[in-house]
Amino acid sequence: MERLAAQAARAKALKALTDDHRKVLVADARLRARGTAYDFEDLLNGAYERWLASDKPVVGPAETCSFLRGAIRSISSNERRHADLVRRVEGDRVVAVDGEPDPIEAAPDRAASQEGAVLLAQLYELCGHDPEVQTLLMLQEDGAERADILRELGWEVTKYETVQKRKRKIVARLINEGKI
Incomplete structure (x- = not known):
């Protein structure tokens, strides 16, 4: 019951965000989504989920916005680190698209020149x-x-x-x- 009340308070804090806060969050999410597999909406939704699951006390719209921006930053950073790790371990994964030549044919020869x-x-x-x-x-x-x-x-x-x-x-x- 207590957890449900906390989530209701967190939902109210999200609704209390001003239009300026929402614009900042969208702009930040669009910026940080570049070069990741995520869309800016994915980052926003992930930040909202983190906010709703958080134990941090609800103080005001500015603090809520700050938390959400930190969550957006964290999610995008984690995704980039994960992608870098996969690239290091597995290498760049390139597959042919239907009707186009196989990219492996254009890859440089790994043998010494x-x-x-x-x-x-x-x-x-x-x-x-x-x-x-x-x-x-x-x-x-x-x-x-x-x-x-x-x-x-x-x-x-x-x-x-x-x-x-x-x-x-x-x-x-x-x-x-x-x-x-």
């Missing part, structure tokens, strides 16, 4: 004076992680960072000289 192999060969040759940098280049090209490189070469972290720094300086110098 021929230009990349030529660039690596040039860089390896130009680093001939530093065999440690050459070794690091070879291992990194094979996709070895830092821990694997440290274990395989018996290097300490300091040595790895030093060689990595020398490699960066050599590459920067070669780029400035126009050799690569």
Whole structure:
């Protein structure tokens, strides 16, 4: 019974919002819905649901509006974080639309390009004076992680960072000289 009375008070607080408050909420929801899977109305309805389920005391229209704006912000932020996580874990999901070419056919080849192999060969040759940098280049090209490189070469972290720094300086110098 008490919960029902609280929800009635919350519903009255929603009805007490002024037109200016409603305009602010709609504008905020439209802005935050961009780039999400939600429509602005979805964000507003989600904020209303949170308000009705909340235990926060009903104070006035300004506080109610503030709560609703925070809920809109939270819902859109959560959706973006979720979409980013799905994209990181599963990758971009692209499917063909009926009657149109399959997008996978236009996707870049994940194999190393021929230009990349030529660039690596040039860089390896130009680093001939530093065999440690050459070794690091070879291992990194094979996709070895830092821990694997440290274990395989018996290097300490300091040595790895030093060689990595020398490699960066050599590459920067070669780029400035126009050799690569």
